[in-house]
Amino acid sequence: MTHFTLKQLRYFIAVVEEDSIVEASRKLHISQPSISVAIKNLEDAFKQQLFIRHHAQGVSLTSSGRRVYEQARELLRLSNALEQNARAENEIVSGTVAIGCFESAAPLYMPKLVAGFKRLYPEITIELYDGEQHELMHGLHRGRFDLAFLYDLELGDSIHKERLNAPHQPYALLPAAHPLARQPAVTLEALSHEPMVLLDVVPSRNYFIDIFKAKGYHPKVAFSSPSIEMVRCMVGQGLGFSVLVTRPCTGMTYDGEQLAQLDIIDQMPASTLVMAYLRNNEPTKTTRLFMDYCRSVELSPPARRL
Structure with a gap:
């Protein structure tokens, strides 16, 4: 029977996303030897080479490593969802929601949303990031964000999106x-x-x-x-x-x-702000609570409602 731990998978994913054991060590605040041992144990458990080591130039995934990486991300997502949903069902409403927001909209909307939500659920941790649209999409696909707030332009079919109560006409x-x-x-x-x-x-x-x-x-x-x-x-x-x-x-x-x-005056296509997540990544209980709160908030400036 193959034996491995979620901790080993976390170390493995960090190395993949940082392209380096050194950088993964810095990100996780874990010693390099500990990460190297975890990777070696995974390779022994799976009987596959996961990385190609490049002297002084980091690492790159093998084809087998790429498949393991995708499955490991999904396994950790399910593990996190199980933990958060189980805790929520026990009325211990806590956990973390990682949110990305389009950089021009973030200062106007996110502080208000986060402050109001924290008054209702003080035990839930909100991690906020702002950036350009391609950074937010990359973060959703790499599992960095549970939820993203961006404009409904060029999003593609892999994204589930829901319009927010915010101005959308230029x-x-x-x-x-x-x-x-x-x-x-x-x-x-x-x-x-x-x-x-x-x-x-x-x-x-x-x-x-x-x-x-x-x-x-x-x-x-x-x-x-x-x-x-x-x-x-x-x-x-x-x-x-x-x-x-x-x-x-x-x-x-x-x-x-x-x-x-x-x-x-002219008729123009709207630019709609949406909250979005991957269609194949079901939101956790804490993420759904944040989405529910966002649905209840009017984001139009009080002086000029559209």
Whole structure:
């Protein structure tokens, strides 16, 4: 009979994901010899070589190791789910939920959601990460995140997604003193004659450009930045307009300039914020509790509900 432990599998997965026993040792705060012994014991138990060792260059998986890695991840996921669900059924509501959120939306939504949830379930640990869409998708597929909050753009069929109560129509951002800011709303045609400050993160940048191109307009991108606050500050300084979906509750920039948020008259495809998880990765009890809470929260800014 083959004998191995969940601890050995955790060490093995860490080595795979760090591509190095040294880096896995640092991540887990475990000595390198302990990890090496665990890997050797797994290879003996499975009667297979799991890694190819490269002198001074880390390790890489064998084809057998790749298959073991995928199955080990699933086994640890099931083990974690069993533990959390069993504890929850005993009314000990505790555990950990690892959440990734799209970086431009994270500051506006996640602190509010986490604070409200922690008041209801103080024993549940929330681990938060923010990043670009491809980082969140990679984290879901590698098992780093239980749940991700991202925009419903280019997600694919492997993701289960659910729309949140958040703004989803793009709006125009202009300096408060701009002539167009005196109007109640603006058209894409009017904006296309102005220099644009583009939020330069995937998939947002493609989405914002495409809503113009779909109407036959070609905006002149004068500046771009992956930071939503940098974009807002550049607009505030009169360097151009921007189009965004995330609506901060203040019309003032970091450096004290006033902005105007205008609805766009044209019909455009929505950019919907969703909470998502892998279809083949059933959420744990604690993850479902967090999802239930998110469904109950209205995320639109109180000053401008869409």
